[in-house]
Structure formats: C-alpha cells, structure tokens
Amino acid sequence: MIRFLFLIPLVLCLLWWVYLNVNGYTFKQGRKGYVTILIVSAFIAIVYSLLLWLTGRQF
Numbered sequence: 001m002i003r004f005l006f007l008i009p010l011v012l013c014l015l016w017w018v019y020l021n022v023n024g025y026t027f028k029q030g031r032k033g034y035v036t037i038l039i040v041s042a043f044i045a046i047v048y049s050l051l052l053w054l055t056g057r058q059f
Helices: 007-022 031-058
Strands: none
Touching: 007 031
C-alpha cells in the first residue's frame, strides 16, 4: 500500500488537468490548483512517514 502513495499526486493532477480542459481553462489559470495538490500530497507523505517512524520504534 505504502509503495503506491506516489500515485496520489499523479492521479489528482491528472484529474485536475481533465477538469481544466473540459471547462476551457488554461494551465496558468489552474496553477494554484496544482500547487494545492502538491502541498496536500506532501503533507500526506510527511504524516505517513512520521507514523511509520513512530510505529517502527515501538516494535
């Protein structure tokens, strides 16, 4: 499961790209969405890493 976490930002960016194209927006207009996706994905990765580190110490 953990090895597929890199798919989260890829899938979200792909979906965002499809949304922008369907609604006629440019990349420049949707740039804030990409940044938000990358920040949220980085936060998720940090939380998972922290949880793995914390639980790994208990065993």
